[in-house]
Amino acid sequence: MSDTKPYIPESLQHIAIIMDGNGRWAQKRGKKRVMGHKAGMERAREMAEYCGEQGIKVLTLFVFSSENWKRPPEEVSFLMDLFATSLKNESKKLHKNNVKLIVIGDKSGFDKRLQKAIDKAEDLTKDNDGLLLQIAANYGGRWDIAQAATQLAQAGITEISEEMLSDKMVTAGINEPDLMIRTGGEKRISNFLIWQTAYSELYFSDALWPDFDSLELQTAIDDFAKRQRRFGQTGEQIS
Ligand code: FPP
Numbered sequence: 001m002s003d004t005k006p007y008i009p010e011s012l013q014h015i016a017i018i019m020d021g022n023g024r025w026a027q028k029r030g031k032k033r034v035m036g037h038k039a040g041m042e043r044a045r046e047m048a049e050y051c052g053e054q055g056i057k058v059l060t061l062f063v064f065s066s067e068n069w070k071r072p073p074e075e076v077s078f079l080m081d082l083f084a085t086s087l088k089n090e091s092k093k094l095h096k097n098n099v100k101l102i103v104i105g106d107k108s109g110f111d112k113r114l115q116k117a118i119d120k121a122e123d124l125t126k127d128n129d130g131l132l133l134q135i136a137a138n139y140g141g142r143w144d145i146a147q148a149a150t151q152l153a154q155a156g157i158t159e160i161s162e163e164m165l166s167d168k169m170v171t172a173g174i175n176e177p178d179l180m181i182r183t184g185g186e187k188r189i190s191n192f193l194i195w196q197t198a199y200s201e202l203y204f205s206d207a208l209w210p211d212f213d214s215l216e217l218q219t220a221i222d223d224f225a226k227r228q229r230r231f232g233q234t235g236e237q238i239s
Contacts, residue, residue, distance in 0.1 A: 016177035021184030021208030039210035066140030098130030105139030141194030
């Protein structure tokens with residue numbers, strides 16, 4: 001590997017990832033699907049390390065959608081255990097690396113043990129000012145918009161601006177994703193940050209998530225670096 005420093009464009013502050021393909025990765029190897037999630041967890045850790053080292057400000061990982069409860073109960077239960085164990089095992093290291101961890105999503109859907117593990121990890125890392133690692137768990141983009149609108153309705157507000165809604169989303173105050181990556185070959189957003197990715201650059205990789213290493217991530221970043229983001233303007237206005 002070359003020892004030149006990877007190029008990270010200044011405009012790339014927030015990366016969001018849909019980590020798809022764990023089940024297929026395991027099945028291809030004759031293993032149970034859940035073993036893919038275990039391997040996927042290792043990759044998630046590698047991505048957080050890489051983003052932290054490269055000075056990315058925010059990494060948002062989609063670990064469990066509001067719709068994933070429909071999976072077979074044993075897979076759901078494995079994912080919940082993996083989540084709780086990972087929070088317990090990784091939070092000290094994240095703290096040491098100055099990472100601030102927050103869980104975005106409907107935490108009330110988790111059992112008390114998991115809620116406690118989340119609170120503990122968030123509390124331990126709350127003052128860190130390195131990478132912000134947002135774990136989207138029991139998260140759905142439509143849920144996020146609805147809960148933001150509910151808060152405004154409860155406050156008696158009927159004239160709703162885009163800013164007012166953004167300020168009530170679970171990502172309030174955080175820069176929107178500049179780059180959204182989906183692995184696993186599918187090309188859809190699956191109710192991830194549907195409001196916040198309105199102007200994100202999208203990158204789809206055929207690699208199954210446990211095969212998506214930091215070199216693959218850098219390839220996605222290099223691709224992002226070539227894009228011209230116009231935000232509604234013309235190319236001439238931008239250049
Ligand atoms: C999608 O792959 C992946 C998930 C639903 C779970 C993502 C979880 C991890 C990467 C592990 C980290 C987890 C925690 C809880 C910290 P899939 O199962 O849909 O794969 P497939 O499309 O091949 O079936």
